[in-house]
Amino acid sequence: MSNANGATPLLEFRGVNTHYGAVHILKDVDLAIYPGELVCLLGGNASGKSTTLKTLLGMVTPTTGDVILDGERVNGKPTSYLVERGVTMVPENRRLFKRLTVKENLELGAYLRSDRDGIQSDLERVYSMFPRVKERLNQKSGTLSGGEQQMVAMGRALMSNPRVLLMDEPSMGLAPALVQTNFELIQQIHEEGVAIFMVEQNANMALSIADRGWVLQTGRVVLDDSAEALLANPELRASYLGDGNR
Amino acid sequence: MTSAMRHKAAPRTGVDWFLFFLRGLLLGLVTVGLGAFVLQQIDPANPVTEWLNPGASRLSWDAAQGLIVSGLSQGAMYGLIALGYSMVYGVLGFINFAHGEVFMVGAMTGMITANKLDHGGLWESNFVLAILIAVAVSVVCSTLTAVVMERVAYRPLRGAPRLIPLITSIGVSFFIQNTSAVLLGPGAKNYPRLPEGLSDRIGIGPLEIEGKKLLVLVVAAASMSALWYLVERTKTGKAMRAVAEDKEIASLMGIDVDRTIVTTFAVGGAMAGVAGILWGILFGSVTEFTGFLPGIKAFSAAVVGGIGNLGGAMAGGLTLGSSESLAPQLILEPLGVTGHTQLKDAVAFLVLIFVLLVRPTGLFGERLSSEDRT
Numbered sequence: 001m002s003n004a005n006g007a008t009p010l011l012e013f014r015g016v017n018t019h020y021g022a023v024h025i026l027k028d029v030d031l032a033i034y035p036g037e038l039v040c041l042l043g044g045n046a047s048g049k050s051t052t053l054k055t056l057l058g059m060v061t062p063t064t065g066d067v068i069l070d071g072e073r074v075n076g077k078p079t080s081y082l083v084e085r086g087v088t089m090v091p092e093n094r095r096l097f098k099r100l101t102v103k104e105n106l107e108l109g110a111y112l113r114s115d116r117d118g119i120q121s122d123l124e125r126v127y128s129m130f131p132r133v134k135e136r137l138n139q140k141s142g143t144l145s146g147g148e149q150q151m152v153a154m155g156r157a158l159m160s161n162p163r164v165l166l167m168d169e170p171s172m173g174l175a176p177a178l179v180q181t182n183f184e185l186i187q188q189i190h191e192e193g194v195a196i197f198m199v200e201q202n203a204n205m206a207l208s209i210a211d212r213g214w215v216l217q218t219g220r221v222v223l224d225d226s227a228e229a230l231l232a233n234p235e236l237r238a239s240y241l242g243d244g245n246r
Numbered sequence: 247m248t249s250a251m252r253h254k255a256a257p258r259t260g261v262d263w264f265l266f267f268l269r270g271l272l273l274g275l276v277t278v279g280l281g282a283f284v285l286q287q288i289d290p291a292n293p294v295t296e297w298l299n300p301g302a303s304r305l306s307w308d309a310a311q312g313l314i315v316s317g318l319s320q321g322a323m324y325g326l327i328a329l330g331y332s333m334v335y336g337v338l339g340f341i342n343f344a345h346g347e348v349f350m351v352g353a354m355t356g357m358i359t360a361n362k363l364d365h366g367g368l369w370e371s372n373f374v375l376a377i378l379i380a381v382a383v384s385v386v387c388s389t390l391t392a393v394v395m396e397r398v399a400y401r402p403l404r405g406a407p408r409l410i411p412l413i414t415s416i417g418v419s420f421f422i423q424n425t426s427a428v429l430l431g432p433g434a435k436n437y438p439r440l441p442e443g444l445s446d447r448i449g450i451g452p453l454e455i456e457g458k459k460l461l462v463l464v465v466a467a468a469s470m471s472a473l474w475y476l477v478e479r480t481k482t483g484k485a486m487r488a489v490a491e492d493k494e495i496a497s498l499m500g501i502d503v504d505r506t507i508v509t510t511f512a513v514g515g516a517m518a519g520v521a522g523i524l525w526g527i528l529f530g531s532v533t534e535f536t537g538f539l540p541g542i543k544a545f546s547a548a549v550v551g552g553i554g555n556l557g558g559a560m561a562g563g564l565t566l567g568s569s570e571s572l573a574p575q576l577i578l579e580p581l582g583v584t585g586h587t588q589l590k591d592a593v594a595f596l597v598l599i600f601v602l603l604v605r606p607t608g609l610f611g612e613r614l615s616s617e618d619r620t
Contacts, residue, residue, distance in 0.1 A: 083500040088498070100487060
């Protein structure tokens with residue numbers, strides 16, 4: 001497996017297998033995310049992308065294999081344990097608490113933290129990244145536009161002060177212009193030094209900003225390479241990067 | 247919000263006509279009744295009143311304010327109980343029909359404590375301290391009942407279809423009623439006599455309020471404010487609202503969903519405990535079935551206000567309490583309905599039906615999108 005920074009992985013899958021009842025979902029999956037890098041996991045429907053995320057967050061326990069965070073085996077630990085240690089996710093379709101205000105949504109992102117000063121400075125960081133969010137702090141988040149909601153969702157995730165941010169289908173359900181903005185936001189967060197693990201169907205867009213990527217097919221990693229190599233891969237071009245996708 | 251608006255294109259079905267007819271009937275009853283009341287107030291000897299309700303007399307201000315105050319104090323109690331229904335519905339999406347029994351446990355344990363304090367002499371020598379102790383004991387016992395109920399009966403059913411915990415809650419309700427009958431014996435048990443001063447009337451603005459009813463209103467208002475503060479202004483409250491909206495994402499934030507659900511039951515139980523002791527102060531006695539009717543009415547109040555909405559639960563309680571206290575005198579009596587004071591309960595449920603007919607989401611409820619309902 002390639003190692004971008006010559007460091008030890010922050011979050012790692014070692015030979016992970018998962019089952020829902022008798023159905024075998026992930027098959028011997030190996031992944032490694034290094035500090036500060038931007039990687040993506042590509043795959044079609046039912047390829048096991050969501051299960052990968054759920055396993056990374058402790059919502060699904062692997063039947064065999066290990067999930068390793070910072071050298072510690074975290075199989076079967078509750079989600080809160082992982083969130084406390086710097087793993088967090090921006091869910092598909094944002095999933096804001098629509099009846100709560102923008103401010104409350106952001107504060108919930110910092111639910112497990114008790115360092116008031118740190119929370120305050122992270123709030124300021126979110127405001128400076130997304131000035132429009134600051135204008136809407138006391139509004140119910142359900143009343144925001146799609147793009148603003150995306151900013152709040154990312155802000156909420158950043159409020160837990162993550163070391164690795166998981167993104168579930170960031171381009172799903174957004175207008176094309178917003179998809180572009182969204183990927184710019186992701187890069188912006190990446191530049192702050194947060195490692196990003198992005199799960200996407202929009203392979204072109206994802207690979208254009210990612211360092212490395214994996215391709216998942218029916219629960220198995222079939223390709224594992226640098227983003228440039230994947231973009232040039234004829235097999236991948238045929239299945240994901242067809243001209244219709246441009 | 248009429249059916250005509252909702253079914254702009256679709257032709258009305260038989261059911262729509264039936265509902266339309268029902269709405270008209272209830273509105274008509276209210277209008278005619280109020281009209282007859284106004285006529286009767288102007289001159290009890292007018293021909294309409296002579297025909298509808300011979301021998302009628304004007305409703306005096308003294309009697310009217312009595313009705314208003316007892317309606318409000320009863321309604322405040324319904325509101326306190328309704329909060330528990332509404333909060334549990336908010337986080338778990340099912341109606342905990344055993345919540346009326348949590349209220350009854352509060353009234354029962356309050357009765358036991360009050361009698362013990364009465365024997366000890368504290369009830370008479372220092373009533374304020376005694377009532378505080380009784381409130382504390384009721385609140386603790388009701389809270390424990392609600393928490394144990396959640397742990398034993400509902401948590402194992404998490405993830406089951408909603409009908410299952412609903413039916414279970416009816417079973418829990420019977421279980422608690424019968425446990426109380428076995429432990430304390432069936433039948434009515436009395437609270438000790440209240441100090442003389444509490445029956446005096448205290449003037450507030452245009453109203454003269456009996457001391458104990460004022461006590462009920464003040465305690466209810468204080469509890470509701472405390473609850474509002476908890477839910478809207480604290481981290482725990484924020485977690486509760488987050489869990490109510492989206493459990494999966496709440497746990498992604500690191501919120502312990504199970505613990506938050508327990509907290510919700512506990513807070514609802516505490517409110518029911520307060521209501522229980524207020525019931526004791528107001529009516530002076532309690533039986534193992536005390537929880538049933540107030541429980542059902544509080545549930546109605548929660549629905550009237552818009553279930554899941556805390557402000558709505560309080561408003562629904564006050565609406566229901568005032569209606570059942572005032573409507574018999576204002577609407578039924580002028581129409582010459584016999585035994586109108588005994589129709590209180592019927593009025594309460596008619597209010598429920600009426601609100602559901604006119605505004606199915608309740609007074610303050612939001613329409614749930616199909617996405618939210620799943």
